[in-house]
Amino acid sequence: MRTRTRIAVIGVGNEFRRDDGVGWAVIARLHRRAEDRPLPPDTVLATCDGDPGRLIGLWEGAALAVVVDAAHAHPGTPGRVHRLELDAGVLAPASATSSHGLGLGEAVELARALDLLPERLVVYAVEGADGDFGTGLSPAVEAAVAPLAEAVEGEIARRADVAARRRP
Numbered sequence: 001m002r003t004r005t006r007i008a009v010i011g012v013g014n015e016f017r018r019d020d021g022v023g024w025a026v027i028a029r030l031h032r033r034a035e036d037r038p039l040p041p042d043t044v045l046a047t048c049d050g051d052p053g054r055l056i057g058l059w060e061g062a063a064l065a066v067v068v069d070a071a072h073a074h075p076g077t078p079g080r081v082h083r084l085e086l087d088a089g090v091l092a093p094a095s096a097t098s099s100h101g102l103g104l105g106e107a108v109e110l111a112r113a114l115d116l117l118p119e120r121l122v123v124y125a126v127e128g129a130d131g132d133f134g135t136g137l138s139p140a141v142e143a144a145v146a147p148l149a150e151a152v153e154g155e156i157a158r159r160a161d162v163a164a165r166r167r168p
Contacts, residue, residue: 004063004119005163007043007156012050012069012104019078019128019141022148023047023068026124029149039153040160052107056116064159065118066152067104070141071125078129079140081148086121122155124148 009030011023024047031045039045048054050069059065071082086108104123111117126148129138137145 004061005042006062007040007159008059008062008065008118009043009045009152009156010055010058010065010067011045011047012055012067013047014049016133016135018130018132018134018136019126019138020070020131021135022070022126022128022137022141022145025137025142025145026068026149026152029145030152033149033153039156040163043156050104052110055104055107056111056114059111059118059121060116062118063163064120064122064155066155067121067123068148068152069104069123069125070128070131072131073127076127076129078127078138079144080127081144081151082123082125082127083151084123084125086117120159124151 009027011025011027013020013023015021015024027045027047030039034045044058046058048058055067059067073080108117108121126141126144128141130141136142
């Protein structure tokens with residue numbers, strides 16, 4: 001059995017729907033930071049509109065997939081971040097829901113049926129304030145981008161440490 005090493009970081013959303021672009025903003029920040037602090041080899045930074053088939057294609061074969069998406073919660077606290085982790089093939093229920101018609105839960109269930117789940121899946125869902133047409137994040141969601149990018153880098157570093165310990 002081949003050991004998986006690829007890390008996929010996926011920003012989900014629509015950068016032209018205000019706070020729904022938070023995943024894209026985190027990916028853009030990670031790209032800029034990687035210029036000074038390169039990410040481990042075999043790390044892919046990608047954006048996606050949330051289509052389950054495209055999500056599965058991006059995380060297929062990954063040792064770690066980190067997904068960043070906007071979420072709606074009622075009552076909501078704009079900028080609040082929820083961290084969810086796939087545990088034994090079951091995504092923990094969230095108090096927030098995806099801002100897309102078909103959400104991450106459907107992608108996980110489809111990937112499970114097709115045996116295409118990553119070894120580990122971590123989801124960061126950010127509660128939004130404004131999903132109207134337009135660009136730019138609301139102040140509360142914008143304030144979450146930098147710490148969220150650092151949290152994602154931490155997930156990547158932990159996975160790289162695990163992979164390094166497995167090597168002879």
